[in-house]
Amino acid sequence: MSPPIGVTAAKEDARPEDTLGVYVHFPYCLKKCPYCDFLSLPSERRDIPHAAYADAVIAELSQRTAGLESLPLRSVFFGGGTPSLWAAEELGRVLDAILARFPNRTSALEISAECNPSSFDERVARGLREAGINRVSLGVQALNPGRLQFLGRLHDPEEALQALAVARAAGFARVSADLIFGVAGESAEEAAHEAEAVADTGVTHLSAYALTIEPGTQFGELARRGRLPLLGEDQVAESFARVESSLEARGFTHYEVSNYAKAGAEARHNLGYWRGEPYLGLGAGAWGTIPVADRRLRYRNTPSAERYLQWPAAQSGLDLTAEGPFVAVVEPLAPDTLLSEGLMLGLRLAEGVDWQHAEARTGARMWNPSRERARAKWASRGALLEEGARLRIEKTHWLLADGIIADFM
Ligand code: SF4
Numbered sequence: 001m002s003p004p005i006g007v008t009a010a011k012e013d014a015r016p017e018d019t020l021g022v023y024v025h026f027p028y029c030l031k032k033c034p035y036c037d038f039l040s041l042p043s044e045r046r047d048i049p050h051a052a053y054a055d056a057v058i059a060e061l062s063q064r065t066a067g068l069e070s071l072p073l074r075s076v077f078f079g080g081g082t083p084s085l086w087a088a089e090e091l092g093r094v095l096d097a098i099l100a101r102f103p104n105r106t107s108a109l110e111i112s113a114e115c116n117p118s119s120f121d122e123r124v125a126r127g128l129r130e131a132g133i134n135r136v137s138l139g140v141q142a143l144n145p146g147r148l149q150f151l152g153r154l155h156d157p158e159e160a161l162q163a164l165a166v167a168r169a170a171g172f173a174r175v176s177a178d179l180i181f182g183v184a185g186e187s188a189e190e191a192a193h194e195a196e197a198v199a200d201t202g203v204t205h206l207s208a209y210a211l212t213i214e215p216g217t218q219f220g221e222l223a224r225r226g227r228l229p230l231l232g233e234d235q236v237a238e239s240f241a242r243v244e245s246s247l248e249a250r251g252f253t254h255y256e257v258s259n260y261a262k263a264g265a266e267a268r269h270n271l272g273y274w275r276g277e278p279y280l281g282l283g284a285g286a287w288g289t290i291p292v293a294d295r296r297l298r299y300r301n302t303p304s305a306e307r308y309l310q311w312p313a314a315q316s317g318l319d320l321t322a323e324g325p326f327v328a329v330v331e332p333l334a335p336d337t338l339l340s341e342g343l344m345l346g347l348r349l350a351e352g353v354d355w356q357h358a359e360a361r362t363g364a365r366m367w368n369p370s371r372e373r374a375r376a377k378w379a380s381r382g383a384l385l386e387e388g389a390r391l392r393i394e395k396t397h398w399l400l401a402d403g404i405i406a407d408f409m
Pocket of ligand 1: 028029031032033036037038040080081082116139
């Protein structure tokens with residue numbers, strides 16, 4: 001394990017807290033996966049309102065950015081849903097509008113699109129490249145036909161590997177793949193072999209998530225009725241450890257609990273979330289956290305794609321800092337909430353979190369009796385390390401991260 005990392009990508013840029021990420025949510029997928037709790041609507045490609053959705057996002061962009069233009073743009077992330085289903089010229093039109101709005105950019109602007117192997121071929125890859133995307137993240141999830149079927153995916157292992165090869169051949173220097181481990185019937189050895197096979201395709205980044213069962217999903221419902229086969233916690237932990245050692249042996253750094261990168265290939269957009277930087281969320285159901293006056297404001301757009309498509313082209317009295325027909329949630333963030341969230345996300349990083357910096361950024365006080373107790377408890381077990389003001393979870397305790405972090409909340 002290298003020293004605290006995740007800093008490579010941002011080193012040459014402005015101070016992290018002064019940069020902005022833009023997230024664009026594209027809410028359509030060919031089919032709903034049974035474990036997924038993201039906002040995604042099953043739709044055939046031909047039925048998606050490609051141009052109308054782009055128009056709505058561009059209208060929102062023009063109305064949301066007042067006061068943000070001076071922030072250097074660090075990253076743009078098209079997530080979903082399945083952005084590789086979006087007509088590339090429409091996605092490109094949105095990207096052009098974002099770039100025109102933010103002429104001030106960091107030196108290594110990352111522009112990512114999430115793609116699914118079932119909707120990613122040479123034509124789509126070329127279209128995304130031409131639109132300005134410089135990083136793709138492919139939802140591989142597994143390389144075993146039975147597990148892919150169990151996860152409700154539309155692709156098979158060959159198509160997943162083919163999509164990764166297409167991404168490389170199309171000239172994307174930065175390619176990421178998502179994998180899910182901890183699925184019933186999968187041994188730790190199999191999980192590690194899948195990670196190795198994906199790593200060997202030349203990807204520069206890999207996200208490996210343990211399968212989580214979310215309420216409100218098809219899997220959540222099956223689990224509630226005791227009808228979903230699940231892997232035991234010990235086996236999941238073994239898979240986590242085996243995946244880690246396989247990827248580290250291949251030159252990947254484990255820089256966040258679920259994320260691995262070759263040197264300099266950390267996901268800059270996600271690092272922004274984990275480091276508590278502001279981000280502008282655009283699109284149906286998108287969340288954003290932006291500075292407004294001297295505070296941070298969190299908001300969520302309407303999760304109804306139908307409603308979102310009616311976003312008015314002209315602002316016409318729309319107050320986006322209050323809940324209304326197009327904005328489902330608005331929440332000014334109190335200093336202590338900001339600091340708690342900074343801890344919650346920062347402690348998932350190998351680099352950890354600098355509490356003095358967090359205090360200065362949020363205006364909240366870090367230490368109170370409850371956090372002092374958490375600090376003493378986990379430090380005495382060797383799980384919490386302190387270097388100056390930097391706190392981090394010792395890597396062999398990462399599987400306990402959620403519990404440790406909960407103690408600090
Ligand atoms: S493809 Fe992704 S976003 Fe769409 S339903 Fe499946 S997991 Fe959810």
